[in-house]
Amino acid sequence: MEKNLDHLTSEEIETLMQRYYAGESVSKLTKEYGISVRSSNLYKLFPPEVFPNYICEYCDEPLVINRPSKTMKNLPKYERDLYCPVCGHKPFQTHCNCENCQEEERNLQMERLQQIEEVYSKPRTPVDFASLSFENKVFLGAICRALLKENLYEIAPFSNSEVILTPTDILRKKLYSSLIHNQVIAVSPQSPLDAFDIDSEDFPNTFYTYRVTYFLNLIFPANKQDLFTEILDPSYYCPENADEAVILWKEIAVAECIEYLQYQLDKVNFEFTPGEKTYKTFDIILNDFSVSQIYGIIWRAVADASKLYLEKGISKKHAANSVIGACERYAERAKINGWDLTQYNRIKDLPQSVLSLFYFNRVLGIGEMGFRVPPTIV
Ligand SMILES: [Zn+2]
Ligand SMILES: [Zn+2]
Numbered sequence: 390m391e392k393n394l395d396h397l398t399s400e401e402i403e404t405l406m407q408r409y410y411a412g413e414s415v416s417k418l419t420k421e422y423g424i425s426v427r428s429s430n431l432y433k434l435f436p437p438e439v440f441p442n443y444i445c446e447y448c449d450e451p452l453v454i455n456r457p458s459k460t461m462k463n464l465p466k467y468e469r470d471l472y473c474p475v476c477g478h479k480p481f482q483t484h485c486n487c488e489n490c491q492e493e494e495r496n497l498q499m500e501r502l503q504q505i506e507e508v509y510s511k512p513r514t515p516v517d518f519a520s521l522s523f524e525n526k527v528f529l530g531a532i533c534r535a536l537l538k539e540n541l542y543e544i545a546p547f548s549n550s551e552v553i554l555t556p557t558d559i560l561r562k563k564l565y566s567s568l569i570h571n572q573v574i575a576v577s578p579q580s581p582l583d584a585f586d587i588d589s590e591d592f593p594n595t596f597y598t599y600r601v602t603y604f605l606n607l608i609f610p611a612n613k614q615d616l617f618t619e620i621l622d623p624s625y626y627c628p629e630n631a632d633e634a635v636i637l638w639k640e641i642a643v644a645e646c647i648e649y650l651q652y653q654l655d656k657v658n659f660e661f662t663p664g665e666k667t668y669k670t671f672d673i674i675l676n677d678f679s680v681s682q683i684y685g686i687i688w689r690a691v692a693d694a695s696k697l698y699l700e701k702g703i704s705k706k707h708a709a710n711s712v713i714g715a716c717e718r719y720a721e722r723a724k725i726n727g728w729d730l731t732q733y734n735r736i737k738d739l740p741q742s743v744l745s746l747f748y749f750n751r752v753l754g755i756g757e758m759g760f761r762v763p764p765t766i767v
Contacts, residue, residue: 390425394434397422406435410462432458437474438466445473446480447489501582505593509578515608516572518616523625523633527752528564529573530620531555531744533605541617543577546584547599553742556644557651564744565598574603626752631767634753638764639672641745642680645760646671649684650712652739653691659698659709670713674720681761683716684733686723690715732761 394402405422409415415428426434437453444451452471457464468481478487521529535552536545547554547561555561568574576596584600585593610616619625626634647663654661674683690712698708723730735741741760749759753767 390423392425394424394436402436406456409435410459412459429458432456440471443468443471443480445476445478447478448473448475450475452480498582501585501587501593505580505582505585506578508593509576509580513572513575513606515606517608518619521571521573523630524637525567525571525573526620526623526625527637527744527748528568530623530752531747532564532568532574533617533620534747535743541613542604543579544574544603544605546581546602548597553740555744556641556648556739556742560640560644560744562598569598569603572606575606577602577604621751623752626754626767634767635764637748638753638759638767639675641748641759642675642764643668643671645680645742645745646675646683646687648739649680650687650691652736653687654709654712657691657695657698659691659694659705659712661709661712667713670717674716675764677724677763678720678730679732679761679763680759681732681734682730683720685731686716686719687712688733690719735760 394405397405401422405418408418409431415431418424419426419428419431424431424434433456435456437455439451439453441451450473453474454466454470454472469479471481472479473487476487476489478489479485518526518529531554532544535554536547536550537543538545547565555564580596580601584597584602586595586597589595607616647667650667651661651663671683674686678686693715694708694712697703697711698705722728745759749755749757753759755762755767
């Protein structure tokens with residue numbers, strides 16, 4: 390008894406198949422033809438059906454479909470079941486994994502990486518660090534502190550870095566676009582492929598801001614270290630920068646207030662998207678109070694709103710929206726009455742961002758005062 394059909398001629402196999410599909414007893418057939426297989430598996434030994442109209446693009450061979458069991462013989466056949474008997478290619482599957490397709494995919498990837506390399510290797514005019522605005526110097530320092538690679542030249546992708554660069558996403562977006570727009574950092578030709586949208590017609594010109602690697606497009610002095618000392622441990626702050634310095638302080642402070650507000654609202658499951666009004670409100674309150682005091686104002690306003698929601702049955706949306714107004718009113722009363730508001734501490738769920746640390750500790754050298762004093766004069 391054989392385990393396959395090799396001992397039969399093709400005519401014999403043809404007849405055997407006809408008798409099988411005609412419904413003859415399978416155990417009788419296997420005995421008669423000397424085949425050692427369980428009855429239910431006989432059809433699996435049949436040669437696949439050939440479809441001469443479909444040709445494998447790699448091997449130039451006609452594609453085939455496996456034979457069905459006799460109970461399935463009348464079901465329609467689908468293109469997706471076609472495969473090449475030589476290389477296994479399945480041209481009608483969304484994702485064919487045959488050797489040839491894998492090879493083609495590898496080549497395509499190489500080609501794409503070359504395209505990236507080509508587009509982003511174009512020469513650029515480097516920028517002089519000294520000519521940058523105060524804000525861009527600080528932004529650059531923060532990003533270098535957080536993500537500069539050992540080679541002192543490339544900025545690692547922000548994605549998957551677990552770095553807390555800024556208090557809010559909006560401020561992070563501003564930091565990146567300001568540095569990119571002013572050509573302080575530029576996309577590295579060695580960026581990973583997943584930093585680009587390969588399906589875009591524009592490939593590789595569009596890129597994901599937080600997935601690419603950047604390089605520093607700076608004029609490097611003979612001693613590179615001197616420049617990095619100035620970037621990372623700066624001495625560029627001077628009284629002429631005082632106005633810009635307060636503006637940036639305030640911007641970071643507003644972002645820290647919004648970060649804390651969002652955190653407290655999330656904790657009570659209130660949905661809230663901060664808009665212009667929220668920014669403006671904190672901007673005004675910060676004229677009189679520090680971030681650490683505003684933490685207290687926010688904490689209280691959220692607690693009141695969630696109490697209102699539970700006791701008076703107002704909607705969550707309404708409750709969330711009432712919080713900003715409550716912060717504003719409370720801050721006004723505190724100011725008029727000259728209340729000495731409690732200083733709250735930072736909380737461990739919201740670690741201080743790299744931008745905030747770098748700016749207060751390294752650039753301004755005021756440390757905790759950045760949190761505990763209203764951003765009015767440096
Ligand atoms: Zn093939
Ligand atoms: Zn394939």
